[in-house]
Amino acid sequence: MSAYPYLAHWKEEISQSPNAIYMTLADALALSIRKGDLREGDRLPPQRTIADYLGTNLTTVTRAFTEARRRGLIDATVGRGTFIRVGAGESHWRHTGPAVVDLTMNLPPIPQEPPLQRIIQSDIAAILKQQDLNSLMSYRVTGGTLEERQLGAKWIAPVIGQRRTEEILVSPGAQSALAAIVSTHTQPGDVIVTDRIAYPGIRTIAAQFDLILVGVDSDMEGMMPDQLDRVCAEHHPRLLYCIPTIHNPTTATMSLQRRKDILAVAQRHHLHIAEDDPYSLLMDTPPPALAALDHSRVSYVATLAKTLSPGLRTAYVALPNADMTRRVAAAIRAIALTNAGLLSALTARWMQTGQAHTILHAI
Incomplete structure (x- = not known):
């Protein structure tokens, strides 16, 4: 030894x-x-x-x-x-040697005010008193209940606008939602276009489904439209994956004009977009999501992992239409089955009581 x-x-x-x-x-x-x-x-x-x-x-x-x-x-x-x-x-x-900084994951701080541990203890106790334990501990409806989807639509409305409930899903985390969207739009061997410096999660999804990732060069605002146009003409991708607001890992945020230019390229090449939006609600005045600017072309995913807590394992998904909602829901069911009942109940309670906004503000 x-x-x-x-x-x-x-x-x-x-x-x-x-x-x-x-x-x-x-x-x-x-x-x-x-x-x-x-x-x-x-x-x-x-x-x-x-x-x-x-x-x-x-x-x-x-x-x-x-x-x-x-x-x-x-x-x-x-x-x-x-x-x-x-x-x-x-x-x-x-110790004078180089420190080790782990950049593989970023986590929101746990608020001290309001005291999150006390809130969770109190709300879980209230949920167990008010709701049936068998229902909480059983399998849930894939995509969320009607009430949960309505709450989700309200939560993301400041960024994407008003949406019909049949276009909203609740997913057990953003990664499963993104995997479901990608698998719905692609076949093995297809090309996905994304930022050249890309979020690692899309790399794992592409590897799992045997897809080819092609990177697009960026500037201070993120992905450049002319470079996207060139890549699309050369590789004919099936899907564009992007994080327009506070891109991971570069933190670049697209201006409104840049978003419109990216959408124009996508329209020209008949390209569907998977928009990943973990961070917009952390901003005082977030720019409109791509999904707000082009309802029919964008599948939008907003996790609660960065705005509330990764422990909730909850993301809200907005799809272009009811048919796409059914297809993505089927893919989520195949990948992750359903959300956890107790966590779903806690999330819904925070949304209903306004506690979610209090925690968001603290973060």
């Missing part, structure tokens, strides 16, 4: 300590950080490897990692592993 020399110290600490092994292991981890044996951003070995070396069971190591996470020493991500957290330990200020 020469690759992990600190494990020998951990083993010695465990052999000498009268305390529970998992607590001793968490203490030893903290000491390794303070001594500089482990630094911010260092990846820890797999838990099973640690358990085998220390001669203990996997459950004990898991409990130790849980305790270390509670102390703010480590972060863990499924598929990536466990890392020493930036800022971990009392002497982190002594």
Whole structure:
């Protein structure tokens, strides 16, 4: 285990300590950080490897990692592993090496005012008193109930305008909605055009459905219409994916004229648009969505992950017509089946009581 020399110290600490092994292991981890044996951003070995070396069971190591996470020493991500957290330990200020900044995901802050934890506890309790538990814990209607779709239409109206309820769906997150829209408009081998510097989520969708991504150059306002026109003439894409407002990851926002120019190119090439809009409602005066400027050409997705919380697993989808709504709903059902009942009830309650706008304002 020469690759992990600190494990020998951990083993010695465990052999000498009268305390529970998992607590001793968490203490030893903290000491390794303070001594500089482990630094911010260092990846820890797999838990099973640690358990085998220390001669203990996997459950004990898991409990130790849980305790270390509670102390703010480590972060863990499924598929990536466990890392020493930036800022971990009392002497982190002594570290002069480069810090590790994770840019793979951006999250809204958890508001302290209003106190989100207290709100959730109170509202969940109220929901359980007022609604049938069997209904909350059962499978839901794909695309949301009539009331949930009406609430969704009202939430996104400031950006896309008034929409009929039959053109609105509720999806368990934006990624499943985008996957449903893409799969509805494409076949394997088709081309999707997007920004050359693109949101990673569209890359995973394209890979899953065996689609070809072609990038378009951008300027300070985002995708350039003349470049889109050139790419469309050359590659004949089936779909355009874009984030016109606060683009991820460049943060570029299209002006109104740029939006009109992009739509003109799409119309000329008979191109449907998947518009991803996580951020507009964070702005005081958001520009109109592409879906507001061209109702018939744009499928619009607005997640609540950035405006309220990713934990709600909710996105609102506006489609060009009722037929497209039925097709995308069928695709969502195939991909994700339905929303979670308890989260849907909490989201609806926040929309009904105005709490959603209070939390949005705080974020």
